Amino acid sequence: MLCSSCYSETKEHFCRKCRIKLFDGAKVSSILRFKAPKEDNFETYQQHTKRLSISGVQLKYSLRLETNNLVLSQKNGQYILKPIPPARQIQAIDDAPENEHLTMQIAEQIFKIRTAPNALLYFEDGQPAYITRRFDLKTNETKYLQEDFAQLLSRSSDSHGQNYKYDGTYEAIGTLIKKYVAAAPPALEELFKQITFNYIISNGDAHLKNFSLMLLETGEYCLTPAYDLMCTKLHTPYESDTALELFEDCMNSDFYSIYGYHGRSDFMAFAKKLQLVEKRATDMLKKFMASENQIISMVEKSALSDSSKNLYLKNLRDQIFRMGY
């Protein structure tokens, strides 16, 4: 069978490497011992879990590892569990958990983007759920101070209205990284890689709250691992290509004015604004352009439905074409 996290061949639900990364080596089943949240057990869920947040329609639950079992927990959650979102009007919604798991694995394995450990699990009744290990916990279970870029840019629904998460540019995130992060150049490269990845993979919802800084014990800030990555076009096909503009006025670039979408030259202009070494940015873009076959083989191994696999790859080919000139 395939590992429920990294898709490698293994005899158990998780390969050894992923068992260590996700569960500190504990032998955990990828099948949970409880059912998915539904109307008839919703109350029980609410009693036993702290509902972490509702971002859009997504409900998140908190889990703990007790001996070899993952259990719903109210306090000291170590994992975040995301079942199929309850919104039926969104396309291919049953594929949402695997979409996120697959996209996070592509980011990590193919593009070496730092990500939170994650996997695809199943409830007792067969419904899939995405799980991710919290990266903000210290070994003594206290938390690292973490702030997302909506907070860092002082954007809230009170100050900037309902769409506050979309009120900013990726360049503005870069400017704050230069201000706060001691090792800024690698963090800026990481940001560039994540933004380019989101474009190639059709993640149109990478808003200000999907990037964060974390305060380390050394007193330095660093960019957190990537989270909430998915091909959003699978579920909301008409949304814009990027959640934020790359930089102020980027839609007035020569390329965008002609084609109506971003291409390589816009990303190179973005890299310049982040003050990346040009060759490093060129090499990163080349890597994205050359990785189609690796992505295809991972999509094939995934648990997406056949129609979602086709759409995932169609979007990928469209985006690679756009970046190709």
Ligand SMILES: [Zn+2]
């Ligand atoms: Zn694995």
